[in-house]
C-alpha cells in the first residue's frame with residue numbers, strides 16, 4: 001500500500017498541461033504515492049450543473065492532500081448560457097469550484113510564495129521574498145450576495161442610516177455583496193502569519209486592509225493584529241492600506257517579509273506580488289486546513305493556451321514542492337526547489353513567458369534532470 005494517497009485534479013484549460021508537467025516530476029522523484037484523478041471544473045458545470053461534484057469532495061476526504069491545476073470560472077450570465085439545455089432555467093446557480101472547495105474543506109489559510117529566483121530575467125529585483133497569507137473562506141468570497149435583494153433583505157439593510165441614499169432605488173437596480181469577517185478567522189490568519197514570521201526569522205508582518213473606509217471588517221483585522229503583535233515582541237507589525245500597499249510593493253518590494261490580508265485583498269495583492277517575481281508562472285500556493293491541504297499554482301486556466309503545452313509549469317512544480325514540504329518529505333522538497341532554481345538561473349530551457357519556445361513538458365524534464373544530478 002502506498003504511503004500517500006494524493007487527489008489529482010487537473011481541472012480546466014492549461015490545468016491539464018501543467019499537471020502533466022508536474023506528473024513528470026512526481027514520477028521521477030519516486031514519491032511513494034498513489035494519485036487519484038478527480039473531476040472538477042467547467043466541463044462538470046456544463047454537464048452536471050456542478051463544477052465540484054460531490055464524488056470529488058468525497059474523494060478528497062479519502063486522500064492525504066490534493067494537487068490542483070486550474071479552473072475556468074465565469075459570470076452567472078455566461079455560466080447559465082453554457083449549461084446543457086436540460087439543466088437550464090432550473091435555478092441552478094454557478095459558484096466557483098475552487099472557492100467552494102476551500103470552504104467545504106475549511107482550508108482557512110492560503111499561503112502564496114512570491115520569491116524571486118535569482119537570474120530570472122522577469123524579476124523586478126532579485127531580492128524579493130514575500131509570503132502572502134490570505135484568509136481563505138470568508139470575506140467577500142463568502143458568497144452572501146443579492147441581485148436583486150429581496151424586500152426582507154432590503155428592509156433589514158434600511159435600518160442602517162447610510163442606506164438612506166438608496167431608499168428610492170428600485171430593488172432590480174441594486175446588487176449587494178456582503179463582506180463578512182469572523183473574529184475567529186481574523187485571529188487564525190494573523191496567528192499563522194506571525195507564527196510563520198517567527199519560525200523563519202522574518203522581521204515584520206504587514207497587515208494589508210482598508211480600515212479608514214471599511215471600518216468594521218478591516219477594523220476587526222486591525223484590532224486582532226495589534227493584540228496578537230504583543231505576543232511577538234521581536235516581530236514588527238506594519239499596517240498598510242491596500243491601495244498604498246500596491247504602490248509600496250512596486251516601489252520597495254524588498255522591504256516586505258510577510259503580508260497578511262483578507263480574502264479579496266489577498267487575492268489582489270498576491271497577483272501584484274507574483275508579477276514582481278516573474279509573473280503567475282512562478283508562484284505556487286497552498287490552501288491549508290487543520291488536517292488537509294490543496295496545492296495549486298495561483299494562475300488561472302488560460303483557455304487560449306489549453307493543450308498547447310506552452311505555459312510555464314514552474315508554479316505548478318513549486319506547488320508540488322510545497323506539497324512535499326507539507327507531507328514532511330523535506331529533502332525531496334529542498335532538492336526540487338534547488339533543481340527549479342538552477343533551471344531558472346541557467347536559462348537554457350525557457351517557455352514563452354521567458355521569451356523561449358520550449359514546452360511545459362521540456363521544462364519539467366529539464367528540472368528532473370537537474371534533480372537527478374543533485
Ligand code: IPM
Pocket residue numbers: 071073096098099267298300
Ligand atoms: C486565485 C484565483 C481564484 C480566486 C479564482 C479562480 C476564483 O484568482 O486562486 O487567486 O479568486 O481565489
Ligand code: MG
Pocket residue numbers: 267268271298
Ligand atoms: Mg487570484
